Amino acid sequence: MRLPAQPPFDPEAIPTDAVVSRGGRELRLVWAGGEEAVLAAETLRLRCRCAWCTRDRLQERFPASFEAVAVTKIDEMGGYAVNIGFSDGHARGIFPWVYLRDLAREGAAPPAEDQTPRAA
Template identity: 30%
Template sequence: MEKQPRPVEIKVHQQSRFLDIAFDDGAHFSLPCEYLRVYSPSAETRGHTPAQAKLETGKEMVSIADIKPVGSYAVKIIFDDGHDSGLYDWKYLYNLGKFHDELWQAYLEKLAAIGYTREDPELPEREN
């Protein structure tokens, strides 16, 4: 069985609304809070089946209010819009980073399909 990469550093950038996460295999991802929020692993967002998944809108300015470790396998992200359900395990976070471009494009296409225009079409600049 292949060893799952584990985070060695997680840092929230409040002003730019990014989460930086570095893994022990050398991978490093900067994930926008909006992206993390709309791809929350919670049943509230994902549903119990793909047909029940909820398309999140209006999350352009969401930020992370707090992040808490859950054992040695996940974090609970608490967003400033009150959303706090769903555990982001290491594999899920890694895949959000690895497949960011495809997942973000799929999200934008779903928004376009319902005629929703994001308030801020450009992502904020990442802090260093």
């Protein structure tokens, strides 16, 4: 198998600062260009893409919320991602920086219904 020549990640997606705050309830990210975002621990837990969470979603066993969850650890993975551990014991998810940046931008965007032009 021949791999693409481009790097496997976007270096601009790597934040200059990543801080867990509010007792683990938030992950604050800051990028070199001045962009900042705060991701709630519950959002991160709900958006985990690990094999176990994916399986539970497919089997319709994935919880609809994780209201009291907190981030308990964040470990860098090869410069392109982080492994995030949660207070519910889940620590299998690898979150690429690009994915976290996309989640942050998704949260900052207005809801789709607000972007739809309305008839006068």
